[in-house]
Amino acid sequence: MTDAPQPVRLVTCSTAPNPRRVNAFLIEKGVEIPKEEIDLATRAHYDPAHLDKFGTHHLPALELSDGSTLTETMAICRYLEALHPEPNLMGATPLELGRIDQWNRRVEFMIMLPAAYVFRHSHPAMATLEVQEPVMSEWHRRPLAKGLEVVEARLRASPFLAGDRFTMADINAYIALDFMRVTKTRVPEDHTATLAWQASLADRPSLQRYVPPAA
Numbered sequence: 001m002t003d004a005p006q007p008v009r010l011v012t013c014s015t016a017p018n019p020r021r022v023n024a025f026l027i028e029k030g031v032e033i034p035k036e037e038i039d040l041a042t043r044a045h046y047d048p049a050h051l052d053k054f055g056t057h058h059l060p061a062l063e064l065s066d067g068s069t070l071t072e073t074m075a076i077c078r079y080l081e082a083l084h085p086e087p088n089l090m091g092a093t094p095l096e097l098g099r100i101d102q103w104n105r106r107v108e109f110m111i112m113l114p115a116a117y118v119f120r121h122s123h124p125a126m127a128t129l130e131v132q133e134p135v136m137s138e139w140h141r142r143p144l145a146k147g148l149e150v151v152e153a154r155l156r157a158s159p160f161l162a163g164d165r166f167t168m169a170d171i172n173a174y175i176a177l178d179f180m181r182v183t184k185t186r187v188p189e190d191h192t193a194t195l196a197w198q199a200s201l202a203d204r205p206s207l208q209r210y211v212p213p214a215a
């Protein structure tokens with residue numbers, strides 16, 4: 001993969017959950033990419049030059065050495081995993097590849113997405129980015145609770161989401177559950193497997209919350 005275009009710039013907002021997933025992935029890999037931090041509240045990601053370059057306002061967004069770009073958190077991680085295969089985070093055997101993808105998608109669709117709807121349609125800080133419909137926020141609380149049950153059932157049967165080792169699926173789930181706090185949803189007290197799994201990962205450097213430098 002040495003002739004593959006190399007990452008030259010990661011446009012990110014490290015406090016936001018999707019960029020945070022890529023940041024965690026990079027820390028686990030021990031790989032550094034020059035970062036451009038954007039404060040979403042400034043709407044700098046809607047700048048025409050940014051939209052023209054990346055084709056979307058969504059962060060994270062990766063620029064490569066040949067001038068091309070990649071967006072979508074999992075696509076970026078997939079590319080970085082191909083460039084830097086070790087430590088493996090996305091699957092080392094055919095079955096692991098499938099299992100990790102399965103849990104990545106479940107976490108995205110069953111936790112990340114409903115939590116994002118609850119947050120974006122209710123929180124005053126999101127009013128600059130979203131045409132807020134309170135009903136959208138309330139409606140998504142139930143699928144979010146269901147998603148938590150799915151994760152709890154899995155972690156009662158398995159030490160990590162995709163099997164017996166830490167993978168991208170755990171990064172995704174940990175950050176999704178942490179993000180969920182902004183919806184004032186907590187992991188229920190009787191979800192003991194999820195709480196124990198969270199506690200076991202809490203000191204991992206890749207999973208620490210980003211604290212922006214003082215202005």
Ligand SMILES: N[C@@H](CCC(=O)N[C@@H](CS)C(=O)NCC(=O)O)C(=O)O
Binds near residue numbers: 016
């Ligand atoms: N499907 C995309 C979602 C990216 C996304 O929604 N990013 C958020 C930050 S967590 C964003 O850029 N929001 C800016 C906005 O909504 O204006 C991915 O997986 O990367």
